[in-house]
Amino acid sequence: MSIRRVPTALLVVYTLLLALGLGLSSAYWAINGNPPFGSLRLGPWQAWPLLGAPEADPYMRAIIARRGDVPLATGEGMGFRASTDSEGKPLDSACSYSIGPVAPIARVWTLTLYDQAGRLPATELGRRSFTSAEVLRDTQDRFSIVLSRTVQPGNWLQLPAEGPFTVALRLYDPPGAAGANLEETDMPVIQRLECGA
């Protein structure tokens, strides 16, 4: 009798521990990542259009609360992130990149560099972002922003000394339903120029 009762109790404890361990660790893992559903991917750029909408799903709400973030609301703007170049290779500050030649229509857009932790990188140049009003354009209204560690002519953003980085493109007050009618050809291309040094 006692031999049979002990395994049952042990099995119950095992079941509960398994449930707690798996349930909590998977939830923790989920809220520290990106929202699993509802992402919009245009080339290297990724956005979650519902992140700033009343229809945000429970994962998005949990992730916003976890990050302490205030996402751009639908109707206010739209934020895209890129952590790879247009060929899918991770962005690395040992390389140099060019971003251009077009960006989606918006009242203002801003392009900002971040380090892995989501902070603005510290560089000697001190400039970490371009806005649509600042960027120099050619006669056909195209632009090219060069990201590199060494000084470049034209639109240049200095990359941090080392490590991976991400680029954010924020569209403020875009026309129409944010993101609904964007296509990959509207988004700037992130082209890797050279690596090393």
Next chain:
Amino acid sequence: MRGFGRFVIATLCGLVIAVGIHIAAILASPYLADQDAFSKVQATLTAEKAQIISAPGGENTWLPNPDPATAVATCAFDLRNGPMRVSTRTGSLPLSFSFHKETGGVFFAVTDRAAVRGELEIVAMTGRQLDEARAAEDENDPSRDVRIVAPELQGFVIVRVVAPAPSLRPQAEEMAKAVSCTAEQDA
């Protein structure tokens, strides 16, 4: 073999309960979070003007991934003190309001394109306060307020002003700070 069967059943039960715990944890976390945006802006509940949380330049802010080109200011509100009126004069710089629930999530957003004669004014209230305001209204002189029903009693407004050039950053910060948020007594 019988012992192994019991072990498999216990594992399956564990997995099913784990799914339930996962869902419960995800649903509960916005309510339990103590480092979310609302808990950081709560100090601004009594302020009459929006308080800067991320000045242009993006330095010294708790906001993750700050945009250096924008000034972000906030007002927290508690509708138990009455409806909240958020108003500002708009200018040449793009300005937007977004209304957030205490537990995260946006319930309304508007840009300065909706401004009337250079004034952008929104009143956030509960459904009950809306009914009261309607009942108290003079039919011949209806209120022109833009009224938004908030799904929760507490929340916060985020004001974003974009400075397209660095020289406009001080102006953007001034515009963001100039937004007034006032609780109305039985409006």
